[in-house]
Amino acid sequence: MKIIVNGEPIETETPTLEALLVKLGKGDAKVATSLNETFVPNTRRAEQCLKDGDRVEIVAPRQGG
């Protein structure tokens, strides 16, 4: 399936948000996630299934004013 991760289209067969993070090397990273503009808490990533066309955002701490 094709999904959009941080604005970039990618092909993946990872079934869940948790699996996607592991595949991207961010399984243990300090990140937060949203799916289709809705926040997904880290406790729900393992049960959050992905489907074709989903839009995923993965964010990390960053400098801010």
Place this chain on the structure above:
Amino acid sequence: MPDFYGTEVASRLMLGTAQYPSPSVLAEAFRASAAGIATVSVRREAGGEQAGQDFWRLIQDLGVAVLPNTAGCHSVREAVTTAQMARELFDTNWIKLEVIGHSDTLQPDPFGLVDAAAQLIEDGFDVFPYCTEDLVLCERLIEVGCKVLMPWGAPIGTGMGLNNIYGLRSLRAHFPDVPLVVDAGLGLPSHVAQAMELGYDAVLLNTAVAKAGDPVAMAKAFALAVEAGALAAQADPMDARDMAVPSTPVLGKAIL
């Protein structure tokens, strides 16, 4: 010292973490400023990049309270989702709520701001709204549960100082018991001293320190200005007058 949502902070200076020439200068500037709160954001991390993880370690080492923002959000939905992600990332209910309404001035969208603040407060957040000095807007923000107000001094990053002294003074007079923070547009220590002299509880700035030729020295200068202004406010400043009044006694002057 200011109390934000039940947490007393040991400094009236809140400092942003963006735009410093290097992480070490950032850390040194924070030490020089004695700031009690650091503002941070959430952003995408490209590919295998670990910048966010490194930054988080740096912030933890500063030993200050962290105030995440929703910078760059133009819609209520964006701001609410960003706040939710920030709460999980930084493990705090505090959120500096920005809902931008105008791209050129980065002026807050007052309608979206009230809506987003209401939703977030309902969800358990402690909202620090980045707002204008508009009295009606600020009343609405208080009504929906904000216990801090953060009116702009001037548009973000301009360094123009306090654009509307009358408005800021009115806000202080109307909300004597609400912690008020001038956020944005402060360029010089004198601007900060002026905000404190108006009776404001704290100031939040970033660019003025980060983009100074010597950010560490400027951080110290701002720390001193905050202290001077706050002390002046406590000392009950004299009222300004239109007419001159001699300070040296007239009585006893030699008649020549």
